[in-house]
Structure formats: structure tokens, C-alpha cells
Amino acid sequence: MSDILVSEQSKPGAAGSGRPSGRLLEVEDLRVEFRTRDGVAKVINGVTYHVDAGETLAVLGESGSGKSVTAQTIMGILDTPPGFVTGGQVRFHGKDMLTMSAEERRRIRGEGIAMIFQDALSALNPVFTVGFQIAEQFRIRRGLSRSDAKKRAIEMLDQVKIPNAKGRFSNYPHQFSGGMRQRAMIAMSLALDPEVLIADEPTTALDVTVQAQIMDLLAELQRERQMGMILITHDLGVVADVADRIAVMYAGRIVEEANVYDLYAKPAHPYTMGLIDSIPRMDERGQQLRTIKGLPPNLMNIPPGCPFNPRCPMAQPVCREKLPPLLQIGTDRASACHFAEDLVNRD
Amino acid sequence: MGRYLLRRLLQLVPVFIGTTFLIYWLVWSVPGDPFAGKCGDRRCPDSYINFMTEKYQLDQSIWVQYATYMKNLFQGDFGITFNNREVADIIATAYPNTLKLAVVALAIEAVIGLTAGVLTGLRRNGFLDNLVLISTLFLIALPVFVVGFILQWLLGVKWGIVHPTVSSEMRLTELLLPGFVLGSASMAYVARVARTSIAENRRADYVRTAIAKGLPMRRVVGVHLLRNSLIPVVTLLGTDLGALMGGAIVTEGIFGINGIGRAVLRAIVTKESATVVSIVVVLVLVYLLMNLLVDLLYAALDPRIRYE
Numbered sequence: 001m002s003d004i005l006v007s008e009q010s011k012p013g014a015a016g017s018g019r020p021s022g023r024l025l026e027v028e029d030l031r032v033e034f035r036t037r038d039g040v041a042k043v044i045n046g047v048t049y050h051v052d053a054g055e056t057l058a059v060l061g062e063s064g065s066g067k068s069v070t071a072q073t074i075m076g077i078l079d080t081p082p083g084f085v086t087g088g089q090v091r092f093h094g095k096d097m098l099t100m101s102a103e104e105r106r107r108i109r110g111e112g113i114a115m116i117f118q119d120a121l122s123a124l125n126p127v128f129t130v131g132f133q134i135a136e137q138f139r140i141r142r143g144l145s146r147s148d149a150k151k152r153a154i155e156m157l158d159q160v161k162i163p164n165a166k167g168r169f170s171n172y173p174h175q176f177s178g179g180m181r182q183r184a185m186i187a188m189s190l191a192l193d194p195e196v197l198i199a200d201e202p203t204t205a206l207d208v209t210v211q212a213q214i215m216d217l218l219a220e221l222q223r224e225r226q227m228g229m230i231l232i233t234h235d236l237g238v239v240a241d242v243a244d245r246i247a248v249m250y251a252g253r254i255v256e257e258a259n260v261y262d263l264y265a266k267p268a269h270p271y272t273m274g275l276i277d278s279i280p281r282m283d284e285r286g287q288q289l290r291t292i293k294g295l296p297p298n299l300m301n302i303p304p305g306c307p308f309n310p311r312c313p314m315a316q317p318v319c320r321e322k323l324p325p326l327l328q329i330g331t332d333r334a335s336a337c338h339f340a341e342d343l344v345n346r347d
Numbered sequence: 348m349g350r351y352l353l354r355r356l357l358q359l360v361p362v363f364i365g366t367t368f369l370i371y372w373l374v375w376s377v378p379g380d381p382f383a384g385k386c387g388d389r390r391c392p393d394s395y396i397n398f399m400t401e402k403y404q405l406d407q408s409i410w411v412q413y414a415t416y417m418k419n420l421f422q423g424d425f426g427i428t429f430n431n432r433e434v435a436d437i438i439a440t441a442y443p444n445t446l447k448l449a450v451v452a453l454a455i456e457a458v459i460g461l462t463a464g465v466l467t468g469l470r471r472n473g474f475l476d477n478l479v480l481i482s483t484l485f486l487i488a489l490p491v492f493v494v495g496f497i498l499q500w501l502l503g504v505k506w507g508i509v510h511p512t513v514s515s516e517m518r519l520t521e522l523l524l525p526g527f528v529l530g531s532a533s534m535a536y537v538a539r540v541a542r543t544s545i546a547e548n549r550r551a552d553y554v555r556t557a558i559a560k561g562l563p564m565r566r567v568v569g570v571h572l573l574r575n576s577l578i579p580v581v582t583l584l585g586t587d588l589g590a591l592m593g594g595a596i597v598t599e600g601i602f603g604i605n606g607i608g609r610a611v612l613r614a615i616v617t618k619e620s621a622t623v624v625s626i627v628v629v630l631v632l633v634y635l636l637m638n639l640l641v642d643l644l645y646a647a648l649d650p651r652i653r654y655e
Contacts, residue, residue, distance in 0.1 A: 077555050109561030122552040126651055127574050137560055172650045188560070 023091070024228045025074070025113065025196045026050035030088035032069055032252075034299075035081060041299040043069050045252040046088070048326070051196060051228035056219070058231045058239035058260075060275070061249035064296055067232045070249075071198045074230075075115050076105050092196075110137060114194035118201040120181040124173040130184045131157075131169030137191045156187040160217060179210035183217065190221060196228040203238060215242055236279055240264065248272050251297050251307035254326055258333035268335035268344050270312045306338070314339065355642065359635050364417075370627045371413050374620045382429075399429070403621075420628070426621040434625045437610055442629070445599070445606035447517055449591040451526030456534040457584055464541020464580070469568065471546055479542070483535035495528040495601040512603040529598040533587045540583055544576040551575070578648050585641030589634030 032044035044066045051057045059067045072078045074090050076097065089096045092112055097105055117123035125133060131153050138149035150169065157165035160183040173181055182202060189197060199218060203211035219242040222229045233239055239246055239260070246263050248256040248271065256269040267273045274292035294311035297303055303310060309319040318338055326336040329344055337343065382391045382399060399405070404412050419426060425434035463483075467476040486494065502524060503511025513521045527534075548554065549572060557571040558564075596608030607626055614622035646652045 075559050077558050079550060106561050106563065109559055111561060115559045117552065117556065119552065123556045125553040125557065125571050125575070127649055128571075136562070140562055140566060174651050188556075192561070 022094070023050045024052050024093065025230075026089075026091045027070065027074065028089045028091065030070060030073060030090065031086045032066070032073055032078065032083055033086055034083050039300040042302060043083070043252050043299055044073070045302075047249070047252065047254055049247050049254060049257065051230055053195065053228050054223075054226040055244045056222060056229040056231055056242055058233060058243035058246045059249060060233060060236065060239060060246055062234055062296060064299070065249040066252040067249050068200055071115065071200050071230065071232055074198065075109065075113065077115075110141060110189075111192040111194060113196040113198065114189040114192065115198040115200065116182070116185050116189045116202050119205045120178070120185040121173060121205075123185060124181065124188075126173055129170050129172055130176065131171075134184070134188045134191055137188070141192055153187075153191070156191050157184065159190070159221070160184070160187040162187070178206050179214060182206060182210075182214050186214075186218065186221070190225070193225065194227065196230065197222065198230045198232070200232045201234070202231075204233075204235070211238070218242065236275055248275070251299065251302055253307065253336060254334075255308065255336045256334070257326070258335075262333055266344055266346075268329055268333060268340045269308075269337045270314050270343070271308050273343075274311075274313075306336075352643070355639055359639065362635060363631065366631050367417070367624075367628050368413055370631070371416060371624050372409055374623045374627075375409065375412065377618070377620070379618070416624070420625075425625040428619050428622055434622050437622055438607075438626060438629060441605060441607045441610040441626075444517055444604055445592050445595050445608065448522055448525055448529060448595055448598070448604060448606060449588060451519070451522045452530035452533075452591050453584065453588055455523070455526050456530035456537055456587070460534040460537030461541050461580060463538040465545055465568075465573070465576075467538070468542040468545025468576070469549065471542075476542075479538055483538050486531045486535040491528060491532060492597045492601065494531050495525075495598055498524060498528055499601060515605065517604070525598050525602040525604060528601070529591055529595055533583075533591070537580060537583055541576065541580050544579050545572065548572055548576045574648070578645065581644055581648060582641055585637055585644060589630070589637045592633060593630050 026048075027050065028048050030044050030047045031042075034041040034043050047066065047070050049057060049059070059070070061067045069078065069083065072083075073085060074097075078085070085098060088098075090098055092108055097108065100108075124130065128136075131150065134153040134156055135146075135149035138144040138152045139146065142149075144152065154165045154169055157168060162168055162180055162183050168176070168180075168184075173184070176184060182205075186202075197218075202218065203214050206214060215238060218229070218231075221227075222242075231239060231243060243260050245257065245259050247254050248263075248269065250271050256263070256267065256272045258268065262268075263272060264276065267276055271292070277290045278292060280289055292311055297307050297310070303320070305318075305320040305322055306312070306315075306324050309315045312319065316338070322338070324336045324338045324340075326334050327340070328334045329340050335343070382396055386392070386395065404415060416426065423435070425438060427433055428437075463479045467473075467479045470476065499511050502508045509524050510521060513525060551572075553575075554567060554572055557567045562571075592607065595604075595606055596612055598604070599606045599608035600612070607630070611623060611626045613619075614626070
């Protein structure tokens with residue numbers, strides 16, 4: 001287990017620029033805002049996390065918490081406008097990708113960092129066969145001949161356990177079932193053997209039974225290839241089995257980061273507690289599901305102090321005034337709550 | 348696919364019969380004496396009128412006339428004019444000229460319209476975008492004869508860049524200006540449809556995926572984006588070839604091209620009903636076949652379309 005990078009939510013680019021840390025991929029104090037006609041939404045407000053080879057970091061949070069936007073910024077596929085990076089760094093092998101040339105960045109995509117998306121049906125091009133879309137990478141990026149690329153693409157389809165890979169090569173995305181389509185998407189993202197795989201809610205669009213299969217497949221491929229994986233999800237149930245560490249996001253910030261065991265056993269942030277409490281439990285059948293009251297803050301007008309304070313059951317006057325920084329507690333976890341120590345030390 | 352094609356071809360039959368009958372009925376029911384002025388200043392002799400009436404079955408009902416016409420048509424006989432000229436001859440000389448003009452117009456329309464549409468769709472609200480939007484609005488708003496006469500006068504007469512009319516050899520260079528004029532309005536529509544289509548698809552998930560795969564921008568746009576955005580444009584272009592041929596009357600008149608448009612106009616004025624009907628029937632046929640072709644092309648471009 002790795003240690004936690006402590007962030008004081010510092011000014012953009014102030015900390016650690018160019019300092020080689022040996023990390024595979026690290027995001028430091030990233031800030032992104034969306035400039036719309038209605039105003040500026042501060043979507044990412046100083047996110048810091050990292051992932052190393054062979055480990056899985058789960059990024060957890062509800063819709064609008066900024067988990068996907070962080071991933072898009074890492075990939076360089078943020079829609080600009082409206083999205084603008086206003087600060088921070090995204091370092092791959094210690095090199096800041098945000099200051100790279102477009103061409104340098106392009107080369108990292110697919111080979112260094114690859115991504116799979118939530119809805120494979122819309123993420124795959126409807127007018128090309130699945131095989132074409134996988135083989136394309138071998139042809140364009142590796143300069144393979146058509147027939148060699150096809151061979152490699154079929155191998156990839158085989159690796160993600162698509163039955164009759166050879167026959168499926170020339171099928172179109174709409175001819176695949178939801179689960180098979182996501183497998184094809186995974187095959188495509190792994191074609192160039194990336195070091196980091198970002199999976200953005202890879203199972204959200206799938207049936208529950210298929211979800212487990214896809215997660216197992218992802219976990220297996222991650223282990224085999226010793227990839228660093230960033231698993232973005234809003235489903236606590238999904239992460240427990242596969243993640244090594246979990247980073248919980250709220251209103252564009254990391255509010256808690258810990259290894260899976262600690263996080264479930266003793267959450268160090270009231271938001272995490274709320275999330276864990278809202279998991280439906282078999283022994284509470286017939287009772288009303290627990291929820292976190294209130295709504296996430298309006299990102300155009302984030303309340304002063306701790307952004308979670310209007311919904312927090314333990315909010316104190318200090319929470320409305322002072323923004324709690326993400327601070328290390330104990331050995332390998334961090335929390336952005338004024339009362340993190342109390343939470344961890346409670347019985 | 349084969350069954351679909353057969354069904355579509357069968358569907359063409361009632362449409363073909365319906366449209367051609369309508370045309371036949373309209374043309375032959377025009378009031379007035381078809382033989383007025385055929386014999387100089389004098390009234391035609393009865394023997395001539397009787398002969399012609401029998402020859403064209405003018406004493407029969409419109410149904411019988413139409414049935415006979417259709418029967419002859421399927422044997423390749425387009426009928427003969429009052430002056431004993433084969434209508435097939437008129438069509439054979441005029442049609443290639445119109446076809447040439449229409450193809451040139453279609454090519455200009457596709458190349459310029461598509462280029463303008465793709466460029467502006469990728470970069471909206473820029474200078475080029477506004478230029479294209481305004482100029483296409485101009486082309487759509489102006490009737491073709493205005494565009495035709497202005498360009499003919501400017502380029503042909505005032506600046507002398509091109510010959511103002513087209514010679515009987517129908518050289519390609521001569522056809523560029525008439526082609527542009529003929530295709531101008533459609534070109535504007537193609538540009539606008541392509542622009543909207545590109546702009547819509549540009550933010551599509553699959554485009555984002557293509558970028559995330561690390562493909563060069565050239566390929567993302569040229570292959571992934573373009574292929575999807577082309578679908579509505581191809582439909583527009585396909586149906587347009589039929590329209591271009593029928594709509595060439597004005598353009599052919601302006602540039603003195605001996606095509607279908609002029610032939611049909613002359614036939615209408617001189618009440619050569621047999622010629623009018625046959626030319627329009629051929630136009631209808633071209634139109635129907637182009638529509639069928641577009642439908643088939645549509646499936647080739649978009650594999651999600653299944654023919655049951």
C-alpha cells in the first residue's frame with residue numbers, strides 16, 4: 001500500500017513541479033472550471049491523487065462530483081469550451097502532460113493511458129465493425145498490415161473472452177449485447193498495452209449479472225498486465241473487491257482517501273459515512289433506505305467553508321467558515337474533515 | 348437485401364403509372380385545337396384532321412390513349428411528333444447534354460458544398476462560418492435565373508473569363524459556369540446540412556473514443572466523424588440529381604444548352620404533346636431510380652439500417 005500525497009489545496013503549479021517521484025500517474029492540485037453562459041462552474045477544485053503500476057485506485061462520488069471530468073482531463077478529451085484547466089498538473093512518468101505538445105500527448109493516449117467509457121454503445125462508432133475499430137489501432141499506431149492487424153484484433157477479442165472472436169470481428173457494435181460490447185470496448189482500450197487504464201463507470205449501463213463479469217474481467221486483466229487502474233464509479237459495492245485504495249470525491253475535491261479496508265471499517269469523513277450507510281442491506285429488509293439528505297452544492301456557487309457542511313449531520317460553526325484541507329491521519333489515509341481524528345478514534 | 352430490392356422495385360410500379368398518367372392526362376387535356384396553325388394561315392383540311400385524329404386516337408377516351416401509349420413505351424416506342432419526327436430521337440440528342448450538365452452541377456455542389464460544410468462545422472462562429480452562412484443564404488434566396496444572368500454577365504461579358512454560352516460540343520470547361528449556376532441552391536443546402544451534421548457529431552461519444560485511442564486528428568475527422576456526418580448529405584445529393592435534370596430548364600435557356608429543358612419548353616409552346624409526355628416520363632423514371640439508389644446507399648453507409 002502506498003502512502004497518501006498530502007495536499008494543502010495549494011495554488012496551481014506551486015508544489016512539486018518537475019520533481020521526479022517515480023510515480024506512474026499523478027494528478028496534483030488539478031483545477032477545472034466550466035465557463036457557461038450562466039456563469040462559471042468550479043468543477044474540479046484541487047484534486048490530487050496518483051496511481052502506480054499494478055494497483056487499482058477507485059474514485060468514488062456522486063454525479064457532478066468531478067470524477068469523470070478529472071479522468072477526461074487526464075486523457076486530454078475535456079471539451080474546451082466549456083471546460084478549462086485553470087491549475088495543477090497531470091504527470092505521467094513525472095512529466096506534466098498539461099504542458100506537452102498536442103502530438104506528444106496524442107502518443108500517450110492508448111499506449112500510455114487508455115480509457116473505457118460508461119456507455120459502450122455510443123462510445124463505439126456505429127458505422128464501423130468492432131474488429132475494424134480495434135484493428136485500426138494496430139494499423140495506425142503500430143503500422144501493421146491489414147491482415148496482421150486483424151489477427152491481433154481477434155487475439156484481443158479472445159483475451160476479453162468474447163466467444164467466436166473470429167466471427168465477431170466483422171460485427172457492428174449494435175449486433176453485440178451490452179456486456180459483449182463493453183468487452184469489445186475493453187479489448188480496444190487494451191490493444192496497445194497501456195500502462196494505465198481509466199475505467200469510467202464501466203458497468204453502470206449493464207445488467208447486474210453482467211456487471212460482476214465485467215468487473216472480474218477488468219480485475220483479472222489489470223493483475224495480469226500489472227496496469228495501474230483508475231476505476232471511476234458511484235457504486236460502493238463495485239469497488240470493494242477490486243480496489244486497493246479509494247478516493248472519495250465531493251464537489252470537485254477529494255474528501256477522503258484510504259485503503260479499502262479502513263474506509264469501510266472506519267470512514268474518516270461524514271460524507272463517506274453517509275455513502276456507506278446508504279448501501280441497501282439484507283438485514284434491514286422492509287425498512288426505508290437511508291440517504292444523505294439534501295443535494296450536492298451548486299458548483300457555480302459553492303458554499304464557504306466545507307462544501308459538505310449544509311448536508312453534514314455533524315456540522316459545527318467552524319465548518320461553515322473554514323475549508324478543511326486534505327490532511328493525513330495515521331499512516332496511510334487522509335481526510336478533509338475538521339473532525340477526522342475524532343471520527344477515526346471513535347469506538 | 349434481394350427481397351427488399353424486389354419490393355422496392357414493385358413499389359415503383361404504381362408510382363410510375365400514377366405519375367405518368369397524371370402527366371399524360373394533363374398534357375392531352377390542354378384546351379384548344381391541337382392542329383391550330385399547323386397548316387399555315389389556313390384552317391387545316393378535313394382529310395388532314397381526320398388522319399391525325401385517327402393516328403393519335405384523339406377520338407378515343409383518355410384511358411385508351413394512355414394504355415396505347417404505355418404499350419408502345421414498353422416496346423421502346425416513345426411516339427412521334429406531329430411533324431413525323433421520332434420523339435426518341437429528340438430525347439436521344441437532348442438527354443446526354445442535360446445529363447452532362449447535371450453531373451457537372453452535382454460534382455460542383457458536392458465538392459464545394461461539402462468542403463464548406465465540413466470546415467464550418469468543425470469551426471463554428473468563425474469568419475469562414477459567417478461567410479458561408481451569409482453566402483449560402485444568398486444562393487438560397489436568389490432565383491436561379493438571377494444567379495445565372497448575373498454570373499453570365501459578370502464572368503462572361505464584363506470580365507470575359509468564360510464564354511457566356513455553351514457551344515454544341517459541350518466542353519467541360521464551358522459547363523463549369525452553368526453547372527455552378529444550376530447547382531448553386533442545392534450547394535447551399537449541402538453546405539448547411541453538412542455543417543449541422545458535422546457540428547452535431549463532433550461532440551459524439553465515438554469521436555471522443557477515437558481521440559482517446561490516440562488516433563491523429565486527421566483520421567478522427569476524416570474517417571470517424573466524416574463517415575457518420577455524410578449520411579444525410581448523401582441522401583440530399585442523391586435525390587438532387589433527379590431534381591437537377593428537371594430543373595435545368597432555366598439554366599439551359601440562359602446558356603443556350605440544347606438539353607431536355609429546352610426541348611420540353613419548345614414542345615409545350617408548340618403543343619407537341621407526345622414529346623412533352625415522353626420527356627417528363629423519362630425524368631420521372633430517373634427520379635424514381637435515383638431515390639431507390641439513395642435508399643440502398645443509405646444502408647451501405649449506415650449498417651444499423653436493416654432491410655426486412
